[in-house]
Amino acid sequence: MIYLDYAATTPIKREVLHVFNEVSMNYFGNPSSLHDIGSEAMKLLELCRKELADKMNGESDGIYFTSGGSESNILAIRSLVDAYKDKGHHLITTATEHSSVFHLFKQLESEGFSVTYLSVDEYGHIRLDELKKAINQRTILASIQHSNSEIGTIQPVEEIGRILNENGIIFHCDCVQTFGKVPINIKKYHIDSLSISSHKIYGPKGVGACYINPTLLWKAQLPDTTHENGFRPGTVNVPGIAAFTTAAQIIYSEMQENIKKYRALRNRMITLIQDLNLGIMVEGHGDEQLPHIVGLSIPGIQGQYVMLECNRYGIAISTGSACQVGQQKPSKTMMAIGKSTDEAKQLIRISFGDQTVESEIEKVVDVLHSIVKK
Template sequence: MSDMMYFDHAATTPVHPRVVEAMMPYLTQVFGNPSSVHGFGREARKALEQARDQIAAFMDAEPQSLIFTGSGTEADNLAIIGGAMAQRERGRHIITSRIEHHAVLHACEYLEQAGFEVTYLPVDKTGMVRLADLQEAVRPDTVLVSIMYGNNEVGTIQPIVEIGTFLREKGIVFHTDAVQAFGVLPISVRELPVDMLSVSAHKINGPKGVGALYLARKTPISPIVHGGSQERKRRAGTENLAGIVGFAEATRVTAEEMDARVAKYRRMKEEMESVWKLTGIAYRINGHPEAVLPHIFNVSFIGAHTETMLMNLDLANIAASSGSACTSGSLELSHVLRAMNLDDAIAQSAIRFSFGITNTVEEARKAAHAVAQIFYRLVKRA
């Protein structure tokens, strides 16, 4: 796959060589259970807590506020189901948005079956939640709100500071899924008015199978995985030590490189768009023009169907996607684009390019030219 141009980093990223190197001793030599009291266990525990310190420092959190999970999806589920169940005597109303990741939406649907009521907020044409809609939706029995930091399909950054500030005044628990924003936007949970925040290792060149939930002090939560007393009795199961060590190293590398990466991604967007302007193809950029994640570029090539474009791009050794990796196997129209009320011609021709450390500006230019050629071939044929 070495000649393949990979523009699907929002789905997953390659593991950084430094991360692999950091993980190896914990796959071969330091194999103890962090909960064991003997020397092997103590060595493992020390590595676990050092990794927790590093990841917490990256998001400006207290180490004890981090709960390690098996994925970003599990972190979302723990926040939403665990947060709602812990407060069910107080109220059974939850608010989220129509453009959330399915990890949030399906967790909310599960709670609806358990007797909770969920309000799904609309978004505007840029994919942004309106604060006024949220304020109107809040009720005396609202116990939890979950609004993502940055959207995984169109990249729109939500007004979480305004939302969180309003919810603080109301005493309502606020969760944000920051899986896509983590590593491309500086995140300080001390400054953000959030009570819970989900992140994932494999989106920032760490390993798959490890995520984390930040839980502010005194935030009510009920465990959703039951067993041992790991993670301060908040998430049972022996911790994935090698994965967590890898996650910590990924945050260290990201901290060193984030500014340079973000600058490169912005340049790549500019290069791609300049090619399309030059070639005169019919395209439209989806999402917010300014409040947008730097690595996500969702573009509609009007007149060419998404699936046909993706197949042709794949044949040209370019990997892109139609949106979320969790649903890209299906031919259904993206729930995000549907929620944005885009015209059919725009919604049915949208492609998501998402950038990462393997990409270069030259590659972006090459890919943009290939897109233009494919577009003209398909539209001419049509």
């Protein structure tokens, strides 16, 4: 089967799996234990913490390991909001955030916080003027994703960070889709907190991390927790973290080569689609765009139908949003960029990975052609 859903998850690399197995056998101690076996595990854990921080130009004591991107988003935002709620009850986010962030802000609203949901333009970009106008004296935190997971548009995070920093507002950034795909510079972008995940970069599932600027306060969500300096309960997954770190080292070493490869594949796909004059629309920004994600919509055809038809032809893609057979929900990203409810259900997402080749791109375009004709 042709796999073109790498933005959803990636297969673990052999080298990464090897590290996971070796660490499981040789560094099995609980890093919180005081004996030598625990101490060895702790040394490895701290090396991983520093390595991940260095990849993003952050501080090692700002890294907290979690079970993945969603938990990182929730714990980071919650911990910071609880620590600074005495200073204000206003928060800022966007209408296109990942569900883990979007639903958390809805919950915070129900608890009495005031939330501004920034709109986006037809490409998925926020408007910086709107961000500036949303800020008030009671604003304590803004959470704005680095890139949209459905259409791949990259937000102007450096400008966003500068605006928020100048106004003394905490900037949380969901970097799950961008970590390892494009450079991230915590200090240059004035990012105070971010989230990353292992399984998006050929690492094991169930592992992630968040970063919180060590100069900021945060409030533990479960009192008296000892693991990860009280940030998260549960014995730390040292083998998974070591494997995650290995995956990060590999993908960072290949980043520039991958960017070039994915741009070529994306351009090839768009050219083939345009040459066939199928009426398929390419969503997202033309330039500020993750090269490995292609969001497409086919007028008059639901994305779920296209996904199932592609599956029948041996091609795995996604609709870009969670769905069930016979009940596809409209993409909130598509709604936010100005699409109608019916149009928002037409989104499909094709995403490339390290095993993707040009012949697979040509095959999927042929299949899309046959679906449109039928």
